[in-house]
Amino acid sequence: MSNYEMMDYIRCGNSGLKLPRMALGAWYSFSENDDYENMRALVKTAFENGITYFDLANNYGPQVGAAEINFGKILKQDFAGRRNELLIATKAGHKMWEGPYGDGGSRKYLLSSLEESLKRLDIDYIDIFYHHRYDPETPIMETMLALKTMVDSGKVLYAGISKYPLSAVKEALQIAKEIRLPLIVGQYKVSMLVQDVFENGVYDELRNNGIGISAFSSLSMGLLTDKYLHGIPEGSRMDKDSRFLKKESLTPQLIEALNKLDVIAKRRQQTLAQLALTWVLSKDVECIILGASKPSQILDNLKAIRSPRLTPEELTEIEGILSEL
């Protein structure tokens, strides 16, 4: 079976672009302190199993920029001549460099950042350029026009937004229509533990306007896997770097809920990670951006794509467990 036969590719909203059901993100595992051979194995395992979309950002590191540099090296070494088989996304919007022009949503920041990302990755174009977060200090029109300039220059094919609140999504989509910007995707945190997007109107707004959704942290950075069922294991993200995955978040109630979810997973002959991903797939998002520290995790997670969908009874049972948190 070819790598492409192993994956489902879904049209991103109303656009012509097809996204794989799962992508690989480089927020973690691609820093300057990580093992380069492991990074290569992650990217190669992903691609060999049909993952064509790789999700980066200017600031993924540490040091900021390291993930793009490492991914660029892997492209050269292992994907020479295959650039057009890959979807490479990057972003700008969080702090990247010192001073007033290295953060936010200004034209100055975004256009400079794109040039730097292209250099680090050593490629000619980016497939999807996301504005990484809403910047209340910059008019959305300015940000959207900066994205349009990128697209018109041929250096970016499609635009995306990430973590925009509902009012900003509405304005961005309206402007995108006016200026004919191919804004095709919104990137949001979606997991059994974080369901805001369904509650705050963002999901419906994107769906009703034919915009695709790429989901991130669908395993809650690893919490929704079997590794935290009995505490914090050595070498896990929470153990090594708890900047974003705080040790305090692993409460006794959460451990109890995770164990109950694991019972459902086992009943379905799934791992807890697969159950968590099956749940996100049941919510009709085009693509889940996976994080991974080992190639075996990618293989484990991909199995969710071919797993039986959750029944209404199972979904109710899961909601019951989550409602106790």
Ligand SMILES: NC(=O)c1ccc[n+]([C@@H]2O[C@H](COP(=O)([O-])OP(=O)(O)OC[C@H]3O[C@@H](n4cnc5c(N)ncnc54)[C@H](OP(=O)(O)O)[C@@H]3O)[C@@H](O)[C@H]2O)c1
């Ligand atoms: N737009 C944004 O603002 C934004 C924000 C965050 C992320 N993202 C994107 O989304 C991507 C994924 O985010 P994330 O890393 O938070 O995703 P995640 O899928 O929720 O968590 C990934 C982590 O879970 C653990 N894991 C994964 N599969 C496992 C398995 N089968 N069994 C046991 N443990 C497993 C690994 O951590 P261990 O180290 O513990 O093994 C892995 O690094 C990022 O790389 C980035 O591209 C975007």
